[in-house]
Amino acid sequence: MRHHQIHQHPHHDHPLHRAEFPGFGRGGEFPGFPPFGPRRRPKGDVRAAILAILAADGVEAVNGYGIMKAIGEQTEGAWTPSPGSVYPTLQQLVDEGLIAPTGEGRKTEYALTEEGRAYTAEHAEELASWATAQRPSDAARALMESAGRLMAVLGQFRHAATDAQRAAAAEQLDATRKALYLILAE
Amino acid sequence: MRHHQIHQHPHHDHPLHRAEFPGFGRGGEFPGFPPFGPRRRPKGDVRAAILAILAADGVEAVNGYGIMKAIGEQTEGAWTPSPGSVYPTLQQLVDEGLIAPTGEGRKTEYALTEEGRAYTAEHAEELASWATAQRPSDAARALMESAGRLMAVLGQFRHAATDAQRAAAAEQLDATRKALYLILAE
DNA sequence: GATGCGTCAACGATATATCGCTAATGTTCG
DNA sequence: CGAACATTAGCGATATATCGTTGACGCATC
Missing domain, CATH: 1.10.10.10 (Winged helix-like DNA-binding domain superfamily/Winged helix DNA-binding domain)
Known part of the structure; x- marks a missing residue:
């Protein structure tokens, strides 16, 4: 097991045990859109x-x-x-x-x-x-830009939105996800 | 002006001048969904x-x-x-x-x-x-999760997609963005 | 109370570096 | 030639730290 960042007394129920917390990460962020190109460059x-x-x-x-x-x-x-x-x-x-x-x-x-x-x-x-190295195609670039613009709008749901608006937005995103699966299935 | 990372001969047309390149950043990534909560914590x-x-x-x-x-x-x-x-x-x-x-x-x-x-x-x-500190509401969490799932699907457009599929995906994202604006306008 | 100014702490960006995992490549053997 | 093994370089995660900008707060003045 890796070295822990937190040295703790072994007999206490301390609040910082990793397994006890939801893996939310940094303030609600989640991974961005991964890069195009091969997973790994050739050696050298x-x-x-x-x-x-x-x-x-x-x-x-x-x-x-x-x-x-x-x-x-x-x-x-x-x-x-x-x-x-x-x-x-x-x-x-x-x-x-x-x-x-x-x-x-x-x-x-x-x-x-x-x-x-x-x-x-x-x-x-x-x-x-x-x-x-193979460049992203124009279509790939356009997709990245579309995704970027979508994220920018979603950014407005942080402060300036009601929970009802957020729920409606989540529905939209879920519908979009399904549509993307259909596109991939072609 | 800030110290440059690249020391160059001042009279050459070198390929690394910042202003000459599109601001693409790391391999097509762009910012993720920003965190909930105030822009800045109170001092202290x-x-x-x-x-x-x-x-x-x-x-x-x-x-x-x-x-x-x-x-x-x-x-x-x-x-x-x-x-x-x-x-x-x-x-x-x-x-x-x-x-x-x-x-x-x-x-x-x-x-x-x-x-x-x-x-x-x-x-x-x-x-x-x-x-x-104010926690994200359930609706905010759900929205973040929806956005995360959407990004995960988009990840598949990196390698396993044709340009036609990417173009179709971009259309979907643009339509979703417009729908989100309508929600915000309520 | 309202306004303006000064201060400084929080932030994102910049920058370095290491660690553990594993994909990919080369080598060896049957 | 194909399969198995060994090696190692590339990657994402972990981890430290500084820099320049600026938002927020306190204080002074009117």
């Missing part, structure tokens, strides 16, 4: 993407967060790697001597070493392949 | 909640993340304070001598000091008021 893509971004013309140093954002932008939203994959890979590249960090903590940035420059020049083609 | 509530949680029977030490989760659980989802408010407040309480940290980095936990114990015993009533 995170590494390739980092190197390609650091090797790009005009780029001197980039922080970890910036690398994630750049990948997301260059794939037009098709793929934004998570910190869980980016930071270990950055460290690995440091260990390999291809990149070097400057600054500490929040100010940490990474740049290619000379060795890294030579490596990326020699493997430019391999390091570019991730950027051709 | 974060402090009170932290002290109350650390003072609860059976609680010895709690990490920052655990405090956030505990508050969310005890308010039944009505309020989960963000790291931006919890960590500074924890540090402030440390500076005041009411709590003390043990461990470092990911292992950091916080417990009341003796002074903190005396303080919380003396101010128990004040420190309990946040826990009465």
Whole structure:
């Protein structure tokens, strides 16, 4: 069993036992719309993407967060790697001597070493392949936008709605869900 | 202007300038359903909640993340304070001598000091008021659940759908959005 | 009492990092 | 070639922390 965040006296009925609480999460939120694209990138893509971004013309140093954002932008939203994959890979590249960090903590940035420059020049083609990740189609984009607009309206049911209005909204959503199943069944 | 994540040569047309990219964010995601409850808690509530949680029977030490989760659980989802408010407040309480940290980095936990114990015993009533935050009504919960189920179905349009199906789904969502506006207009 | 100003705590965004799980790939064996 | 096994990189969850913005509250003044 994982280490608990809360150290408790083992004989007390304390209020913080995980199993006793409804899993509501953060203030009524629930997962947003998941990203398009494959569930998982091929091995090596995170590494390739980092190197390609650091090797790009005009780029001197980039922080970890910036690398994630750049990948997301260059794939037009098709793929934004998570910190869980980016930071270990950055460290690995440091260990390999291809990149070097400057600054500490929040100010940490990474740049290619000379060795890294030579490596990326020699493997430019391999390091570019991730950027051709399949883009969301126009229909997929439009669907995401529609879902976004729907969520925005739902946001108004937080404060400025009666419970009767909320009940009516829930009915609408349930009907829409059924309609979506029918569409998927085609 | 804020410090840029990417240090670039100022005279190149580099691919990472923020203004040149569509704001797609992480792989097609967009904001989820925002939480119920006031936009902002009254001043002092974060402090009170932290002290109350650390003072609860059976609680010895709690990490920052655990405090956030505990508050969310005890308010039944009505309020989960963000790291931006919890960590500074924890540090402030440390500076005041009411709590003390043990461990470092990911292992950091916080417990009341003796002074903190005396303080919380003396101010128990004040420190309990946040826990009465207004709960989401049953109708609000049901709406959140409906929205969650709808998003789950939408998740299937990521991979297992044609563009024609996506277009049909978008039409459904747009119709639902209009219906929600009508409900709000009542 | 009403208004304006100053302060500061709460928030969302930014940013780093690790952990446990598991999907995916490569290797070995029959 | 197919199946089984081993390895490891990618992912989501966990966890810490800071920064810039701003909402809310208290105080002073009229």
